[in-house]
Structure formats: structure tokens, C-alpha cells
Amino acid sequence: MKEYRFRAKDLKAYIVRFFEHFGLAEENAAIVADVLVTADLRGVHSHGIGRLHRYYGNRLRAGLIDPKAALHLIKETSATLCFDAGNGMGQLAGYRAMQACIDKARDVGVALATVRNSNHFGIAGYYAMMALEHDMIGISLTNSQPLIAPTYGRTRILGTNPIAVAVPAGKDDSYVLDMATSVVPMGKIAFYEEKGEVIPFGWGMDRTGSLTRDPHAVQDGGCLLPLGGTDEMRGYKGYGLALLVDILSGILSGAAYGRNIGSPGSVEGAPVNIGHFFMAIRVNAFRPIEQFKADMDLLIQQLKTAPKTVGHDRIFVHGEKEFERMKAYRRDGIPIIAPVFHGLCQDGETAGVPFDVKPIALKNSEV
Amino acid sequence: MKEYRFRAKDLKAYIVRFFEHFGLAEENAAIVADVLVTADLRGVHSHGIGRLHRYYGNRLRAGLIDPKAALHLIKETSATLCFDAGNGMGQLAGYRAMQACIDKARDVGVALATVRNSNHFGIAGYYAMMALEHDMIGISLTNSQPLIAPTYGRTRILGTNPIAVAVPAGKDDSYVLDMATSVVPMGKIAFYEEKGEVIPFGWGMDRTGSLTRDPHAVQDGGCLLPLGGTDEMRGYKGYGLALLVDILSGILSGAAYGRNIGSPGSVEGAPVNIGHFFMAIRVNAFRPIEQFKADMDLLIQQLKTAPKTVGHDRIFVHGEKEFERMKAYRRDGIPIIAPVFHGLCQDGETAGVPFDVKPIALKNSEV
Numbered sequence: 004m005k006e007y008r009f010r011a012k013d014l015k016a017y018i019v020r021f022f023e024h025f026g027l028a029e030e031n032a033a034i035v036a037d038v039l040v041t042a043d044l045r046g047v048h049s050h051g052i053g054r055l056h057r058y059y060g061n062r063l064r065a066g067l068i069d070p071k072a073a074l075h076l077i078k079e080t081s082a083t084l085c086f087d088a089g090n091g092m093g094q095l096a097g098y099r100a101m102q103a104c105i106d107k108a109r110d111v112g113v114a115l116a117t118v119r120n121s122n123h124f125g126i127a128g129y130y131a132m133m134a135l136e137h138d139m140i141g142i143s144l145t146n147s148q149p150l151i152a153p154t155y156g157r158t159r160i161l162g163t164n165p166i167a168v169a170v171p172a173g174k175d176d177s178y179v180l181d182m183a184t185s186v187v188p189m190g191k192i193a194f195y196e197e198k199g200e201v202i203p204f205g206w207g208m209d210r211t212g213s214l215t216r217d218p219h220a221v222q223d224g225g226c227l228l229p230l231g232g233t234d235e236m237r238g239y240k241g242y243g244l245a246l247l248v249d250i251l252s253g254i255l256s257g258a259a260y261g262r263n264i265g266s267p268g269s270v271e272g273a274p275v276n277i278g279h280f281f282m283a284i285r286v287n288a289f290r291p292i293e294q295f296k297a298d299m300d301l302l303i304q305q306l307k308t309a310p311k312t313v314g315h316d317r318i319f320v321h322g323e324k325e326f327e328r329m330k331a332y333r334r335d336g337i338p339i340i341a342p343v344f345h346g347l348c349q350d351g352e353t354a355g356v357p358f359d360v361k362p363i364a365l366k367n368s369e370v
Numbered sequence: 371m372k373e374y375r376f377r378a379k380d381l382k383a384y385i386v387r388f389f390e391h392f393g394l395a396e397e398n399a400a401i402v403a404d405v406l407v408t409a410d411l412r413g414v415h416s417h418g419i420g421r422l423h424r425y426y427g428n429r430l431r432a433g434l435i436d437p438k439a440a441l442h443l444i445k446e447t448s449a450t451l452c453f454d455a456g457n458g459m460g461q462l463a464g465y466r467a468m469q470a471c472i473d474k475a476r477d478v479g480v481a482l483a484t485v486r487n488s489n490h491f492g493i494a495g496y497y498a499m500m501a502l503e504h505d506m507i508g509i510s511l512t513n514s515q516p517l518i519a520p521t522y523g524r525t526r527i528l529g530t531n532p533i534a535v536a537v538p539a540g541k542d543d544s545y546v547l548d549m550a551t552s553v554v555p556m557g558k559i560a561f562y563e564e565k566g567e568v569i570p571f572g573w574g575m576d577r578t579g580s581l582t583r584d585p586h587a588v589q590d591g592g593c594l595l596p597l598g599g600t601d602e603m604r605g606y607k608g609y610g611l612a613l614l615v616d617i618l619s620g621i622l623s624g625a626a627y628g629r630n631i632g633s634p635g636s637v638e639g640a641p642v643n644i645g646h647f648f649m650a651i652r653v654n655a656f657r658p659i660e661q662f663k664a665d666m667d668l669l670i671q672q673l674k675t676a677p678k679t680v681g682h683d684r685i686f687v688h689g690e691k692e693f694e695r696m697k698a699y700r701r702d703g704i705p706i707i708a709p710v711f712h713g714l715c716q717d718g719e720t721a722g723v724p725f726d727v728k729p730i731a732l733k734n735s736e737v
Contacts, residue, residue: 080478080479111449111450112447113482114449140618152676154685155678156678160676178617182604187604211680230598236570237549239688240549246547246673250507250666250669255507255656255657255662285450290623295621298621302613302628306613306628309524309525312523312524312580317522318520
């Protein structure tokens with residue numbers, strides 16, 4: 004597929020203007036822009052600029068997200084924070100709540116923050132990774148619109164509720180897990196339909212509750228399966244993890260949960276009232292950071308130097324592929340496929356913020 | 371298979387005598403006994419009295435576990451604790467570290483504890499569930515002997531490193547997730563071999579790294595697959611979770627990790643230096659506990675009343691089956707299969723603590 008390459012800073016500048024147009028303060032627009040472009044830099048295009056209109060612009064225009072909302076602290080102890088985002092942008096809530104966690108963990112070694120009354124916050128990994136430069140472990144969870152069926156169920160009750168954890172290492176890249184608790188996200192199912200291919204058995208079910216290989220049947224009233232997939236493959240564990248994320252993000256925070264969460268792509272209905280959960284752990288509350296990082300490197304080396312299966316010459320640590328992509332995209336530009344580019348142009352006109360960013364000349368178009 | 375039924379309190383009394391014989395103080399022996407019998411009461415017989423000799427008695431006798439060890443506090447903040455178990459019984463370390471977490475969370479809302487230099491601690495869920503009566507959320511993790519291959523690897527690097535989380539509910543039973551991060555534990559593979567059956571594709575690989583349906587090939591130098599299973603089914607997520615548990619339990623605590631962890635069933639070599647991680651979250655640091663529990667009940671109701679797949683008339687919440695089993699086993703006795711019973715008799719003689727517990731008359735042998 005034809006793709007254009009853009010400089011990260013050019014996309015960021017456009018996104019800042021875009022959100023300023025919709026009433027965000029410049030400082031806040033810059034935070035949201037950084038979260039979105041970081042997703043594209045890491046190769047998670049499903050949570051990058053491609054969602055600018057559908058998840059954010061359209062909803063701001065419809066009055067379903069408050070561009071001026073401030074994060075309110077509802078309750079606090081020396082190690083915990085309970086926030087209400089006032090139906091503002093999820094990225095702002097996530098950024099500020101995680102920052103507050105990090106500040107508290109500096110004092111007492113660990114801190115938790117919940118956020119209620121928020122919106123889609125982009126990649127969960129962004130907030131977890133904020134802990135890294137402070138030599139802390141970061142955790143970030145969020146609930147989301149229902150798409151997963153519980154084991155033995157056939158309707159959408161739980162979101163693909165991601166778990167993101169970032170852990171600093173020494174010479175090696177940090178460990179960054181950022182995973183949906185379904186086998187795959189719905190976007191992956193749509194991608195198979197676009198390609199005209201069937202999906203592997205165990206990714207989804209149709210509206211009658213039968214496992215299906217037809218990507219359309221999953222999207223058309225069917226469900227995603229939780230991580231693990233079928234009962235035989237212990238899908239109830241993924242179901243348990245999706246439920247756990249909903250409990251910590253939705254119930255502990257006082258946000259919506261389960262079937263009650265609205266779609267972030269809808270321009271009708273009420274605010275979605277999404278909930279988030281953040282945690283920061285200061286490593287040297289437990290061990291000297293140098294020892295910790297040295298052991299991280301040794302464990303990573305155990306993994307990377309282990310014998311491989313036939314057809315593979317490399318064992319990856321979580322986040323490693325994304326760090327490599329980031330390096331390549333910083334050098335060669337962020338790839339944006341033609342339909343997304345054209346969407347940005349078209350929707351930019353409608354929104355009153357024309358997408359006037361120029362693609363850069365490519366040195367290395369196959370990256 | 372022929373099975374005997376025993377009263378929980380009779381088994382407990384025997385286990386207390388057993389550990390006293392090996393030098394544990396009575397108070398400590400009672401804690402270990404409660405952890406082991408609770409596993410049997412919940413139906414997790416792989417972590418109950420059946421492991422009395424192999425994981426504990428034989429190692430105490432070989433001098434590989436210190437029966438008199440005390441838990442030492444190495445480092446502390448108002449919300450964190452770093453312990454060294456002095457190569458004592460894992461159950462004592464787990465019980466006391468979790469208790470200390472709960473005490474701190476009472477003050478500051480959340481607390482974490484790590485433990486290094488410990489041993490196999492039985493079911494992870496026991497320690498997580500200790501939080502429930504305090505209206506707290508409990509989390510318990512431990513690393514363990516290497517059995518899982520990382521994605522694209524074909525050797526055992528990571529343990530089946532369990533994740534246990536307990537969350538209080540209102541009218542409904544608590545949510546208690548207690549899951550290995552492999553698809554299934556090695557004991558399940560052995561169970562298929564004993565039955566003379568093949569295992570489902572995706573549970574394990576043989577020593578060459580090929581997926582296999584032969585349970586013997588997995589046990590004989592093969593590997594377990596992480597939750598998710600194959601790459602297509604996103605086994606790298608289970609691999610990421612197993613790795614995360616090792617980082618939090620092993621590296622953050624300063625214990626052994628990865629390939630360096632010894633087998634708890636061996637009577638040779640050095641202490642295993644297993645690490646644990648515990649967390650307690652006081653719910654009312656975030657929301658009034660009554661509101662939280664009411665929402666837990668509503669989410670559980672959403673799940674339980676949802677339409678079912680063909681052939682199923684019930685959707686379960688994590689821990690529900692175990693709570694029901696506990697009720698039945700308290701009423702009808704704990705079932706112990708004949709080979710385990712005969713092992714207890716034989717090994718009890720050798721150890722100098724004859725297994726003299728009498729089975730009870732059965733009212734309801736088919737439970």
C-alpha cells in the first residue's frame with residue numbers, strides 16, 4: 004500500500020494546532036500531540052494520528068469531551084490519589100495522574116492513582132513509560148468499550164482493557180509490555196477483512212457464539228475472545244485479566260465499567276466515563292538501582308541468548324521492536340498509509356484545520 | 371480413581387505435627403498447615419498436602435530449608451517493605467510479608483512488599499485473599515523454577531510464575547484470580563500422560579522446539595508454552611506476563627530469577643532463593659467500600675446474566691468454583707486420591723511422622 008512519510012515534529016505541530024482549534028490550551032494540546040505521535044513512532048498506528056478525528060475531533064465538536072476540563076483531586080493519602088477528569092481528554096488525565104504518582108513514589112516508594120470520568124487516552128504504554136526516566140517501574144491500565152465475551156458467554160461485556168508496564172534496564176532497552184487482554188484488538192480483525200483473508204480460529208466468535216474464521220462476522224455483532232482464546236487454551240485467564248483491569252480502572256475509580264462504557268468512536272450519547280489506573284514503584288526503595296538494572300540486563304541476556312526454534316534467529320523482549328521502530332521512524336519519518344493520509348486531508352477541511360503537513364523525501368522507503 | 375475423604379482440621383493437625391517434627395515452632399507450623407490445607411479445600415491439590423514431602427519435608431531433612439529462619443526487614447518506607455526470608459519456609463514469608471503490607475495499607479492506602487531468599491510458598495491466592503477481610507485488594511506473585519520457553523525460544527527460562535489477585539465483593543463471592551502464566555502447569559501435562567491421552571496442540575513443545583501433543587515429550591526436556599500459546603494466538607503476551615512476575619518477584623526483591631532458580635522438588639544443590647511480591651490496596655482510600663462492593667456485585671451480575679454459548683448454562687467469575695468446592699469439602703471432607711494417600715503413609719513412616727489420620731465416613735461420595 005502507498006504510504007507517505009512525515010517528520011514527528013511536523014505531525015506534532017499540526018496536532019497542537021488541531022486541538023487548539025477545538026479549545027485546548029496550547030500546553031495541553033502539546034501533551035495530547037506527544038501521546039498520539041509517540042504511538043505512531045512506536046508503530047501503534049491504531050492509536051496515533053489516524054484516530055485524530057474519530058476518537059477526539061468529532062467528539063470535541065459534538066460537545067462530548069470538554070476541552071477545558073481540569074483534573075480534580077477527590078481524595079488523597081500519602082501514597083494514593085483519586086482523580087476526576089471532568090470528562091476532559093484522556094491523555095491529559097493520564098499524563099497528570101501519572102506525574103502525580105511519580106511525585107508521590109519519590110517520597111514513599113510506591114503510589115497509585117485512579118481516574119474517573121475520562122475519555123480514550125491513547126496508548127497505555129505512554130504513561131507507564133513516563134516512570135522510566137525516574138528509575139521507577141510504571142503501570143498503566145484503562146477500561147474501554149465492551150468487545151470481549153467472558154468465557155461461556157457470547158455477548159460483549161468487557162473491553163480489550165490493556166495492561167502496560169515499563170521497567171528500566173541498564174545497557175539494554177527497557178522492558179515495555181503494552182498488551183490488550185483480548186487475543187487481538189478489533190482493529191486487527193478489520194485489517195483481515197480489508198485484506199480479504201480469514202482470521203485464525205480462536206480470535207473471535209460470531210453473534211450466535213460460534214467460533215468463526217470470518218472477520219466480518221466478528222465485527223457484525225460478534226465478540227473478541229480473551230487472551231488464551233478457547234476454554235481448552237485457558238481463555239478464562241485472559242477473561243480474568245480483562246475483568247481485573249475493569250475492576251481497577253472502572254470500579255476502584257468510580258467510573259463506568261463492563262457493558263456500560265460507551266464507544267469512543269460515537270458522536271451520540273453521553274460521555275463515556277472511562278476509568279484509568281496508574282502506579283509508580285521507585286526501584287531503590289527495594290534495591291540499589293544499579294544492581295536492579297544489572298540484573299535486568301542479565302535476565303534479558305538469558306532470554307536473548309537462549310536457543311531458538313526453527314525459522315527464528317531472535318528472541319525479543321517486550322518493547323524492543325517498538326524501540327527499534329522509533330529509531331527508524333525518527334530517522335526516516337513516520338509512515339502514514341494513503342487512506343489515513345486522505346482521511347486526514349478530508350476531515351481536516353471539515354474540521355476547519357486543513358492538514359497542510361508536507362511529507363518528507365524518503366531515503367529508505369522500505370523501512 | 372479411589373479416593374478417601376478427610377476433615378480439614380484433621381489434616382491440619384497432622385501437618386502441624388509434621389512440621390514441628392522438622393523443627394518449626396508450633397505457631398509457624400500452623401500457618402504452613404493452613405496454607406496447604408486451604409489449597410486442598412479449594413481443589414488445588416497440586417499445591418496441597420500431596421506436596422508435603424516432595425517440596426517441604428524432603429528439603430527440610432536435607433538441610434535445604436531452614437526451619438528456624440526468621441523474616442528480616444532489609445529496607446522500609448511508609449509504603450514499601452523489602453524482606454529477606456533467610457531461606458525459611460515460603461508460607462511463613464508470604465503470610466508475614468502480606469500481613470505487613472496490610473498493616474501499612476491501613477495507614478497509607480497501598481503497600482508493596484518484596485521477599486528474597488525464600489522457598490515455594492504454595493498457592494499464591496492464599497496471600498492475596500488475606501486482604502479480603504480488611505476490605506482491601508490483595509495481590510501476590512512469585513517466581514518459580516524455569517519451565518516456560520519465551521516466544522521463539524525452545525528452552526526453559528521462565529517459571530509458570532503465578533498472578534493472584536483477590537478483590538472483595540458484596541453479596542457475591544469475592545473475585546479471586548489465581549493463574550499460572552503458562553497455558554497449563556506441568557502437573558496437568560503429567561496428568562495427561564498418566565491417563566494415556568494426548569495434550570491439546572499449543573500447550574507444550576518437545577526438546578527440539580516443535581509443538582507436540584505428546585505429554586511425555588514436554589516433560590522430557592521440552593517446555594511449556596506461555597498463556598496464549600503460539601505466536602499466532604499471541605503467546606508473547608503470556609511470555610510478557612511470566613517475565614513481569616519474574617521481574618517483580620525475583621529482580622526487584624534481589625532473589626534468583628530466570629534460569630537460575632532451582633527446583634523445589636530437588637534434594638540436592640543450593641537453596642532455591644525464590645522471590646515473592648505482595649501488594650495490598652485499601653479500597654476506601656479511593657471510594658467508600660459499600661459503593662465499591664455494590665459495583666462489584668453489579669459487574670458480576672452483568673457477567674452472570676449474559677447470554678451463554680451453546681452447551682453452557684453458567685458464566686463463572688474467578689474464584690467462584692473454588693468457593694463452592696470449599697463449601698462442599700468442608701461439609702463432605704477433602705478428597706485425597708489413593709496414590710497420594712499411600713504416598714503420605716509411606717513417606718510419613720520414613721520421615722518419622724506416620725500419617726495416622728483417619729478418613730471420615732462419606733455421606734456424599736460423588737461430590
